[in-house]
Amino acid sequence: MNILKPEIKYTEMRQGERGRIVTIPDNSYEVLQNDFTLATHLKSITELNLKKVKGIYIQADSEIDAVIAALYSYKKFSYDNEMGSENEIYDYDDDFDYDDYEDYEDIEWLQEKWADGTFCHVPILTGTEFVHGHIKSPNPFMMDAQYAQKIQLTPSEQDPYWKSILSPLIINIHNTGLEELKRVMEMEDRFYILFEARADLLNAFSLFMDVGDGDDRQETVLNQFQKDFIFEADIEFIQVSKAPMPYLTALFNQTASELGKKIAPSVNCEEVITQLVNYRKQKFESIRDIERIIHKALRYSVGNSIGKSEFERIFLKDKVSMEDKDLTGKAIKELNKLIGLKEVKQQLLRIVDRMKLAEMRKQAGYPTIDHHMAAVFMGNPGTAKTTVARIFGQLLFDSKVLTNNVFIEVSRKDLIGQYVGWTSHKVQEVFDKGKGGTIFVDEAYSLVNKKDGYSDEAFSAIIQHMENNPDTLVIFAGYTDEMLDFIQSANPGLQSRLTNIIQFEDYEEKQLQEIFYYHVERSGYELESKKAASKIVGLFIKNLNRLDGRQFGNGRMMRKLLSSSVGYMAQRKPKNINLLLAEDIQSASDELLETEAILQMKQKEKRVGFKTY
Numbered sequence: 229m230n231i232l233k234p235e236i237k238y239t240e241m242r243q244g245e246r247g248r249i250v251t252i253p254d255n256s257y258e259v260l261q262n263d264f265t266l267a268t269h270l271k272s273i274t275e276l277n278l279k280k281v282k283g284i285y286i287q288a289d290s291e292i293d294a295v296i297a298a299l300y301s302y303k304k305f306s307y308d309n310e311m312g313s314e315n316e317i318y319d320y321d322d323d324f325d326y327d328d329y330e331d332y333e334d335i336e337w338l339q340e341k342w343a344d345g346t347f348c349h350v351p352i353l354t355g356t357e358f359v360h361g362h363i364k365s366p367n368p369f370m371m372d373a374q375y376a377q378k379i380q381l382t383p384s385e386q387d388p389y390w391k392s393i394l395s396p397l398i399i400n401i402h403n404t405g406l407e408e409l410k411r412v413m414e415m416e417d418r419f420y421i422l423f424e425a426r427a428d429l430l431n432a433f434s435l436f437m438d439v440g441d442g443d444d445r446q447e448t449v450l451n452q453f454q455k456d457f458i459f460e461a462d463i464e465f466i467q468v469s470k471a472p473m474p475y476l477t478a479l480f481n482q483t484a485s486e487l488g489k490k491i492a493p494s495v496n497c498e499e500v501i502t503q504l505v506n507y508r509k510q511k512f513e514s515i516r517d518i519e520r521i522i523h524k525a526l527r528y529s530v531g532n533s534i535g536k537s538e539f540e541r542i543f544l545k546d547k548v549s550m551e552d553k554d555l556t557g558k559a560i561k562e563l564n565k566l567i568g569l570k571e572v573k574q575q576l577l578r579i580v581d582r583m584k585l586a587e588m589r590k591q592a593g594y595p596t597i598d599h600h601m602a603a604v605f606m607g608n609p610g611t612a613k614t615t616v617a618r619i620f621g622q623l624l625f626d627s628k629v630l631t632n633n634v635f636i637e638v639s640r641k642d643l644i645g646q647y648v649g650w651t652s653h654k655v656q657e658v659f660d661k662g663k664g665g666t667i668f669v670d671e672a673y674s675l676v677n678k679k680d681g682y683s684d685e686a687f688s689a690i691i692q693h694m695e696n697n698p699d700t701l702v703i704f705a706g707y708t709d710e711m712l713d714f715i716q717s718a719n720p721g722l723q724s725r726l727t728n729i730i731q732f733e734d735y736e737e738k739q740l741q742e743i744f745y746y747h748v749e750r751s752g753y754e755l756e757s758k759k760a761a762s763k764i765v766g767l768f769i770k771n772l773n774r775l776d777g778r779q780f781g782n783g784r785m786m787r788k789l790l791s792s793s794v795g796y797m798a799q800r801k802p803k804n805i806n807l808l809l810a811e812d813i814q815s816a817s818d819e820l821l822e823t824e825a826i827l828q829m830k831q832k833e834k835r836v837g838f839k840t841y
Contacts, residue, residue, distance in 0.1 A: 493752020
């Protein structure tokens with residue numbers, strides 16, 4: 229990024245007056261517009277035609293975002309008006325008498341900032357400062373009380389420093405009368421960059437309204453006064469939307485780099501930034517807050533990198549409340565992040581909506597169609613059944629359908645007792661732990677075993693507790709064929725409750741490759757050649773499918789491939805402990821294929837009795 233953080237500073241002027249200025253970047257607009265690849269929220273600047281316009285009106289989330297947009301907009305204005313070096317705009321004011329200027333130091337300051345008819349700094353003013361600079365007897369009702377008091381304490385008939393040079397002006401027009409502002413703008417021929425931070429607008433009402441979380445920031449709609457002002461003053465308007473995550477992530481890493489630090493692979497930058505946005509809410513200030521959080525983390529860091537624990541310290545006090553407030557959005561994001569599973573996601577959300585509606589009608593006292601808090605997940609290993617089950621439970625908890633966000637995963641050994649009479653007690657223990665939450669029964673068909681005599685006891689106990697705990701979600705999961713047999717062989721009481729059935733299809737080859745890359749990145753590794761890795765992984769998947777592929781593991785196998793690849797990387801004692809070579813992945817692929825072939829051969833030998841329990 230060319231404009232990482234605007235260089236805003238205060239400079240002492242005459243009689244205690246302080247000038248607030250921002251440095252103009254040296255880069256040309258052609259160079260700066262490359263930033264819009266990541267800074268997509270600023271890309272609308274490229275669509276503006278700023279030739280011979282009076283100015284531009286910017287609305288942004290915060291002042292710092294507005295100033296960043298102002299610098300890009302000024303460069304676009306210079307480019308559209310073919311102003312050569314782009315900073316060579318205005319000469320000194322011919323009517324300004326430097327001989328009568330009271331403070332020689334100010335002349336030096338002016339010469340430094342605007343030497344040879346060019347300038348490298350632009351003043352940042354409030355609307356009140358700008359209006360008062362042109363009107364010797366300002367209307368006190370047009371000013372905020374703090375500034376009116378300042379004027380009375382330090383009266384001066386001398387023009388402010390910025391009037392002497394016809395440079396552009398960046399003006400925060402919050403709480404400024406637009407009619408008076410327009411009238412004053414007409415007095416001088418200069419380019420005005422006006423801005424308003426939405427945070428300022430919301431802060432004015434923060435005592436009377438809930439502003440919500442950071443991710444809920446909404447675009448502000450222009451009122452009729454603002455529309456009239458923009459039209460009559462002959463200025464352009466842009467609304468800077470919320471900064472996208474790739475842009476914020478780039479700022480995050482670049483800021484750390486400029487401080488001589490690296491972000492450790494264990495740090496999920498997007499997670500930290502999301503936490504920061506939610507923590508700061510409407511006061512989030514993009515690069516300023518990113519710089520603040522990295523400075524805070526640096527206090528605890530050792531060495532050249534900043535790790536996960538350093539960032540966790542910052543949000544420790546607010547951790548519980550943040551989790552409570554943002555769980556719904558988090559669950560949806562986790563679901564959408566899963567690769568593939570389009571039909572599963574759609575069906576799951578329909579079930580959630582249906583259960584949510586039923587709960588709302590029940591709470592309101594309306595009759596509801598009977599729905600059972602049970603579901604069946606069918607599919608091969610590694611198709612994300614357990615992961616989706618956790619998200620399912622979380623979504624229902626967030627929707628207030630479930631009263632507990634606990635997730636209990638059990639199998640036959642957790643439900644079937646060793647002796648007659650023990651099974652019902654074990655089932656009760658599981659339901660007591662999972663009360664109001666989610667109970668996930670993996671390989672549910674293993675409960676069906678006519679030989680041991682415990683199956684009937686187990687199913688009777690499960691049905692009874694499902695009946696007694698209608699606020700508890702029970703998910704039965706396993707292989708597709710076995711689960712179909714399980715449903716058909718279940719007694720009528722259980723069978724009638726298994727109406728929410730979701731089929732998890734195997735992943736396609738491209739999706740499996742994406743899963744492999746996801747785990748590589750998430751684990752903090754890098755690929756020497758993604759193209760070479762893609763060929764190896766693709767061939768690995770094809771060879772697996774040539775075997776009896778029902779149990780080859782899907783996404784789980786991609787994790788095994790990465791784990792095995794890391795083992796081969798460790799064996800060659802690498803200098804770069806993060807770089808996976810193609811040979812590492814190839815060796816892992818060969819090993820796993822050989823192992824799978826042996827396992828499949830053994831499985832075929834036992835296939836005759838596979839479905840007999």
